Amino acid sequence: xxxxxxxxxxxxxxxxxxxxxxxxxxxxxxxxxxxxxxxxxxxxxxxxxxxxxxxxxxxxxxxxxxxxxxxxxxxxxxxxxxxxxxxxxxxxxxxxxxxxxxxxxxxxxxxxxxxxxxxxxxxxxxxxxxxxxxxxxxxxxxxxxxxxxxxxxxxxxxxxxxxxxxxxxxxxxxxxxxxxxxxxxxxxxxxxxxxxxxxxxxxxxxxxxxxxxxxxxxxxxxxxxxxxxxxxxxxxxxxxxxxxxxxxxxxxxxxxxxxxxxxxxxxxxxxxxxxxxxxxxxxxxxxxxxxxxxxxxxxxxxxxxxxxxxxxxxxxxxxxxxxxxxxxxxxxxxxxxxxxxxxxxxxxxxx
Amino acid sequence: xxxxxxxxxxxxxxxxxxxxxxxxxxxxxxxxxxxxxxxxxxxxxxxxxxxxxxxxxxxxxxxxxxxxxxxxxxxxxxxxxxxxxxxxxxxxxxxxxxxxxxxxxxxxxxxxxxxxxxxxxxxxxxxxxxxxxxxxxxxxxxxxxxxxxxxxxxxxxxxxxxxxx
Numbered sequence: 430x431x432x433x434x435x436x437x438x439x440x441x442x443x444x445x446x447x448x449x450x451x452x453x454x455x456x457x458x459x460x461x462x463x464x465x466x467x468x469x470x471x472x473x474x475x476x477x478x479x480x481x482x483x484x485x486x487x488x489x490x491x492x493x494x495x496x497x498x499x500x501x502x503x504x505x506x507x508x509x510x511x512x513x514x515x516x517x518x519x520x521x522x523x524x525x526x527x528x529x530x531x532x533x534x535x536x537x538x539x540x541x542x543x544x545x546x547x548x549x550x551x552x553x554x555x556x557x558x559x560x561x562x563x564x565x566x567x568x569x570x571x572x573x574x575x576x577x578x579x580x581x582x583x584x585x586x587x588x589x590x591x592x593x594x595x596x597x598x599x600x601x602x603x604x605x606x607x608x609x610x611x612x613x614x615x616x617x618x619x620x621x622x623x624x625x626x627x628x629x630x631x632x633x634x635x636x637x638x639x640x641x642x643x644x645x646x647x648x649x650x651x652x653x654x655x656x657x658x659x660x661x662x663x664x665x666x667x668x669x670x671x672x673x674x675x676x677x678x679x680x681x682x683x684x685x686x687x688x689x690x691x692x693x694x695x696x697x698x699x700x701x702x703x704x705x706x707x708x709x710x711x712x713x714x715x716x717x718x719x720x721x722x723x724x725x726x727x728x729x730x731x732x733x734x735x736x737x738x739x740x741x742x743x744x745x746x747x748x749x750x751x752x753x754x755x756x757x758x759x760x761x762x763x764x765x766x767x768x769x770x771x772x773x774x775x776x777x778x779x780x
Numbered sequence: 781x782x783x784x785x786x787x788x789x790x791x792x793x794x795x796x797x798x799x800x801x802x803x804x805x806x807x808x809x810x811x812x813x814x815x816x817x818x819x820x821x822x823x824x825x826x827x828x829x830x831x832x833x834x835x836x837x838x839x840x841x842x843x844x845x846x847x848x849x850x851x852x853x854x855x856x857x858x859x860x861x862x863x864x865x866x867x868x869x870x871x872x873x874x875x876x877x878x879x880x881x882x883x884x885x886x887x888x889x890x891x892x893x894x895x896x897x898x899x900x901x902x903x904x905x906x907x908x909x910x911x912x913x914x915x916x917x918x919x920x921x922x923x924x925x926x927x928x929x930x931x932x933x934x935x936x937x938x939x940x941x942x943x944x945x
Contacts, residue, residue: 465814468813468814468815468818469810469813469814470813471813471816471817471818471819471820472818472819472820473818473820473822476822638800740807740810740811741803741807743810744803744806744807744809744810745803745806
């Protein structure tokens with residue numbers, strides 16, 4: 430009984446910490462996005478609120494809080510309110526199975542870094558949850574009772590279906606290499622060969638590219654931001670949202686970016702490991718210092734990927750709808766299938 | 781009918797069709813742009829210095845001996861926006877008249893510069909002042925004492941007028 434209570438308390442603490450980290454990380458991503466986009470357009474970017482404009486995202490969120498929350502007359506009020514909650518809730522709950530570091534020993538107790546990182550089906554749960562995330566966007570589009578919103582929602586569903594297949598196949602190839610569905614095991618497998626440098630990006634370069642592209646498509650980032658295409662659909666599924674409901678979609682987009690970067694890091698970039706033994710710099714296995722060190726490595730890798738996503742967004746124009754479908758079905762799906770087939774054959778012959 | 785010949789995909793080479801090298805090129809360009817000098821001017825700290833041809837707030841030239849304006853009323857007559865009001869009054873000096881009231885309504889002024897062009901005495905010129913902020917419509921009507929500017933500050937505009945008018 431005491432044990433269960435302890436587990437509940439531990440999980441609650443971890444959940445609060447992770448949600449707060451995620452929201453702060455969304456704020457940092459917003460700041461990075463605004464700064465990097467400004468630099469790429471020969472501008473300075475936000476520099477008025479706080480030193481170097483660092484408090485800009487908080488000012489943005491404060492502004493959104495202060496705004497009037499409008500629900501259109503013709504909207505379905507229940508689903509209109511539910512949609513942003515689904516989107517943000519799903520974006521956050523994916524972190525239930527994402528491990529941040531190796532488990533640490535604290536006062537004789539083994540503490541997992543993450544809420545349930547030892548889950549055997551971690552990556553499957555992530556896939557399942559990200560596909561539920563599209564419901565939020567589709568519902569937002571439908572319940573707004575607005576043609577543009579509906580078009581945005583429909584585009585989003587079609588895009589998700591087209592890209593989830595290739596994404597699943599790219600992940601499957603990684604799983605075949607690692608021989609496990611658990612995210613911790615996939616990271617451990619990358620660390621345990623070639624003196625810690627057998628990151629999956631080197632043995633699965635095609636899979637990495639496919640997963641990165643589909644990851645962009647899943648998070649509705651440019652060049653795949655068709656659901657909210659400003660020039661065509663006003664603002665797509667969030668046209669009729671204002672105030673903090675819009676803020677929730679906004680946060681969910683950045684949380685999704687962090688999620689997909691985290692999964693790419695775990696699957697292809699060796700997770701929280703670096704290609705050397707941490708005992709060389711005096712960090713013994715299981716100590717909390719090592720946990721913090723690995724967590725920082727993980728965060729740095731995630732942020733490199735987030736910056737790349739921002740970089741891509743401000744470089745490439747949006748795909749046309751037929752180009753999107755062509756790329757998804759005629760290019761990425763066959764490539765992912767071939768990649769999976771070759772991986773399977775190679776693994777079969779080596780073992 | 782579908783177009784089947786000479787489509788965009790026929791015109792592209794294999795590497796261009798592959799997208800990835802082209803994307804890398806584009807990303808290299810944006811990366812390079814990040815380190816180029818910025819065009820933004822941090823306005824309240826760094827102010828623009830306009831060239832002499834700039835048409836800012838119209839002002840009245842004042843020499844050491846007094847104002848140039850003889851209150852002929854041509855500026856008020858030519859003003860397309862009816863922004864200027866001049867009411868003359870007599871003085872003792874050899875110039876016989878001077879404006880008793882000279883008002884420019886800055887909410888009406890369109891900065892066309894006709895007043896400056898038509899002025900026979902070079903008494904009203906466009907200054908470089910572009911920071912025009914008012915808190916009420918009454919404040920925007922500038923009386924004579926707010927319009928007068930010493931001639932020393934307007935030398936380059938007068939010089940420019942002499943050359944190009």
